[in-house]
Amino acid sequence: MSDTAIKVEGLAKLYKIGAPKSSSLRESIARKFSFLSRDKEEASSTDYWALQDVSFEIKRGEAVGIIGKNGAGKSTLLKILSRITEPTKGRIEINGRVASLLEVGTGFHPELSGRENVFLNGTILGMTRREIKAKFDEIVDFSGVEKFIDTPVKFYSSGMYVRLAFAVAAHLEPEILIIDEVLAVGDAEFQKKCLGKMSEVAGQGRTVIFVSHDMQAVSRLVSSCVYLKQGVIVAKGEKNKMINKYLEDINPGKNELAYVDPILENKPKITAIKLETSKPGNFHVNADCLKVWVNISIPYRIKKTCITLQVKDNRGIACLDFSYFDTKLVCSDAGTYQLECVFPSFRLYMGRYTITAYFAEPPGGEFFQQIENVCPFEVVMYGATRGDWEWQPYTTIYTEEYNWYIAESSTILIPNTN
Amino acid sequence: MQKLIIDASKKSISINTKELFTYKDLFVILAYRDLRVRYAQTFLGLLWAVIQPLFTLLIFVLVFGKAIKIDTGGVPYPIFALSGLSAWTYFAFVMNQAGNSIVGAQNMIQKIYFPRLIIPLSKAVVGLVDFIVTLLFMAGLMLWYQFAPSHNLFFLPLFILLTIIAALGIGIWLSALTIRYRDFQHIVPFMVQIGLYATPIAYPASIVPSEYQLLYHINPMAGVVEGFRWSITGGSSLEAVAYVSFGVAIVLFISSLFYFRKVERVMADIV
Numbered sequence: 147m148s149d150t151a152i153k154v155e156g157l158a159k160l161y162k163i164g165a166p167k168s169s170s171l172r173e174s175i176a177r178k179f180s181f182l183s184r185d186k187e188e189a190s191s192t193d194y195w196a197l198q199d200v201s202f203e204i205k206r207g208e209a210v211g212i213i214g215k216n217g218a219g220k221s222t223l224l225k226i227l228s229r230i231t232e233p234t235k236g237r238i239e240i241n242g243r244v245a246s247l248l249e250v251g252t253g254f255h256p257e258l259s260g261r262e263n264v265f266l267n268g269t270i271l272g273m274t275r276r277e278i279k280a281k282f283d284e285i286v287d288f289s290g291v292e293k294f295i296d297t298p299v300k301f302y303s304s305g306m307y308v309r310l311a312f313a314v315a316a317h318l319e320p321e322i323l324i325i326d327e328v329l330a331v332g333d334a335e336f337q338k339k340c341l342g343k344m345s346e347v348a349g350q351g352r353t354v355i356f357v358s359h360d361m362q363a364v365s366r367l368v369s370s371c372v373y374l375k376q377g378v379i380v381a382k383g384e385k386n387k388m389i390n391k392y393l394e395d396i397n398p399g400k401n402e403l404a405y406v407d408p409i410l411e412n413k414p415k416i417t418a419i420k421l422e423t424s425k426p427g428n429f430h431v432n433a434d435c436l437k438v439w440v441n442i443s444i445p446y447r448i449k450k451t452c453i454t455l456q457v458k459d460n461r462g463i464a465c466l467d468f469s470y471f472d473t474k475l476v477c478s479d480a481g482t483y484q485l486e487c488v489f490p491s492f493r494l495y496m497g498r499y500t501i502t503a504y505f506a507e508p509p510g511g512e513f514f515q516q517i518e519n520v521c522p523f524e525v526v527m528y529g530a531t532r533g534d535w536e537w538q539p540y541t542t543i544y545t546e547e548y549n550w551y552i553a554e555s556s557t558i559l560i561p562n563t564n
Numbered sequence: 565m566q567k568l569i570i571d572a573s574k575k576s577i578s579i580n581t582k583e584l585f586t587y588k589d590l591f592v593i594l595a596y597r598d599l600r601v602r603y604a605q606t607f608l609g610l611l612w613a614v615i616q617p618l619f620t621l622l623i624f625v626l627v628f629g630k631a632i633k634i635d636t637g638g639v640p641y642p643i644f645a646l647s648g649l650s651a652w653t654y655f656a657f658v659m660n661q662a663g664n665s666i667v668g669a670q671n672m673i674q675k676i677y678f679p680r681l682i683i684p685l686s687k688a689v690v691g692l693v694d695f696i697v698t699l700l701f702m703a704g705l706m707l708w709y710q711f712a713p714s715h716n717l718f719f720l721p722l723f724i725l726l727t728i729i730a731a732l733g734i735g736i737w738l739s740a741l742t743i744r745y746r747d748f749q750h751i752v753p754f755m756v757q758i759g760l761y762a763t764p765i766a767y768p769a770s771i772v773p774s775e776y777q778l779l780y781h782i783n784p785m786a787g788v789v790e791g792f793r794w795s796i797t798g799g800s801s802l803e804a805v806a807y808v809s810f811g812v813a814i815v816l817f818i819s820s821l822f823y824f825r826k827v828e829r830v831m832a833d834i835v
Contacts, residue, residue: 255601266593271676
């Protein structure tokens, strides 16, 4: 028995764009007889190759991400792998029972009760009646809507609806699971539950194909990636390399994101602020080394250079303050200087941040400049796991290194209640 | 371990009956869904299955039974008309439902794989419930008129099967055609309306002039309705020309499967 789960060779898919999806009968007849009319009909459609010469192999038990921008052909590839549409060229070999999740709740009918919809949706997803019966209680438990299981789902809140739909999907037990960005729906807690369930599936030695442009989820769920760009595989391999490549591509103007301002003859000022993040495209992985450069130009001697930088998150909350006071007066004379600040381990929590900078003399002196919200960057948690409960936005502002120990005897004094 | 090979260079046109069978649960539950939804939140529920044909029957009784006085060969006119009408109502329902079924299931088709044929096929089951209710009503009518069914009743299942085949044959053709040409959505109600009079429901087929008999029986339901009525009310045996209808029904059904198979390939892209 081979250990290949999916093998794709020379896959291509052609779409005719501009061609009417479903034409009218009259047009179709007219087209059939168009040779009768003398004027040449212009080609009403152009060929569009959504995928071209795509080949890859996925081993059994492997979790693979398919990444790429919108229109890169991810969804087309997914549709072909889940047999919704047929390829124009190429060959696919699939070993094992496949379940594909392109959305949750496919086929749900509002008039039917939750119970009936569980059976309906489960059957549509490829479970047999017996399998659903065996897992029914588990599904209902997971969804948390047991009280309303015999109520038509049209009376459900949208949250209940999605929970029930996902509960069914979560109990699929295929050998190969194909997942689209269904996780993009629902609240943070729900997304967390989905991701948790999916990494569980991946951990059980099943083959998982995960399509997404959420790099956080990709970095967690998969071990390698196929990077698609305009229907062609540009790279495939270890996930971090692929993620880096993708980030570089989506944010090519890295230097443009640095702050630059021309020198003035008569006024001291900050002429540039630049960050060196650990990932391309101004993405920074939490706890990696971060470097910040600040260029200043001073046309005349000032009392003392005082630079303060603040990192603010996207809610405008200042999370970090780092300042330089030129106590040794090495850069307070006329001239241009570059200051470098190195954080060996930059520990701000995941989120989007900007820099706000101030340039002044000490209190009582002159205030030269204030620059707000420049150098946007994003901190991500790639590669870092938090155990059973996933990272969630805004649960903290920064992270710290720590260790837990189980003490041999209690060192905390317990007050005597007697 | 299940092994599947998709090869763009080898397009098979065979109908995978084995695969259809593995999806039998889906077939059952789709039919169940439609049935549940059909009479959900209605006050009269299943009674609606009888009310519609009942009113058509009433008009037929008044126009053809009382005013024109059609010769039914001794069969009470309501029984004569209803025997044809019940088969026709089932046929029209399944043809219509199956015809629109694929367009109606667009969302499912674009999100998940399953043999698409399940969708129109399941409509045949949905119609059967209404059909049975109408037949029960028919039985009641026969009791009322103290009309004993003929020994031909033995053949009734055969004609029910032929009705299903005729309805599915046209229904599957329409479902595949409607994907490309939405025109057919407008044609179907038209076909049902004309068919009601172009089929021997209100009158016997024998009143059609003999030179038009062959043309008349190209309508698959012409022969099927006659056979259906013959098995309930008896009378002289079926004309040979009725077999033309049976042939048309079977040919339509088989060809529909192949055409559907052909369209199935691109269904998700063009629906």
